[in-house]
Amino acid sequence: MSPLRTFIVEDNKVIYDNLVSTLEELANVEVIGHAVDEQGAVQWLSQGDRFDLMIVDIFLLSGSGLGVLKAAQEAQVPARRVVLTNYATADIRKRCTLLGADRVFDKSCELEDLIAYCERISDGSATKPGSLQ
Numbered sequence: 001m002s003p004l005r006t007f008i009v010e011d012n013k014v015i016y017d018n019l020v021s022t023l024e025e026l027a028n029v030e031v032i033g034h035a036v037d038e039q040g041a042v043q044w045l046s047q048g049d050r051f052d053l054m055i056v057d058i059f060l061l062s063g064s065g066l067g068v069l070k071a072a073q074e075a076q077v078p079a080r081r082v083v084l085t086n087y088a089t090a091d092i093r094k095r096c097t098l099l100g101a102d103r104v105f106d107k108s109c110e111l112e113d114l115i116a117y118c119e120r121i122s123d124g125s126a127t128k129p130g131s132l133q
Contacts, residue, residue, distance in 0.1 A: 004122055006052065008056075009041045010034070053080050058096075080121060
């Protein structure tokens with residue numbers, strides 16, 4: 001089965017590098033794009049590259065992951081959108097959902113859940129985009 005073509009928006013190089021190596025090794029993910037800030041992410045999205053999954057951090061070098069989610073929502077990007085953040089509060093989860101995030105994962109304690117979710121997307125057992133299951 002083909003790897004999940006994934007775009008990652010993360011400004012911390014150590015977290016990005018670890019995330020990429022973990023996802024590529026354990027979850028059949030191929031990272032095809034990366035941005036460190038909202039402007040770079042929105043610009044990348046505007047190029048129209050096809051991808052399956054977008055992983056977004058909320059707090060970025062400049063701008064916000066919320067702005068990236070909004071841009072993806074407005075552009076009707078068909079890829080699944082997930083948030084990986086250290087600030088997975090109830091309010092942030094709700095705001096992300098309203099902006100089209102399929103799931104929100106806490107970096108500190110839900111990385112295994114993100115990996116499992118990617119595996120489920122890859123094998124077809126995950127819910128449809130837009131559903132939070």
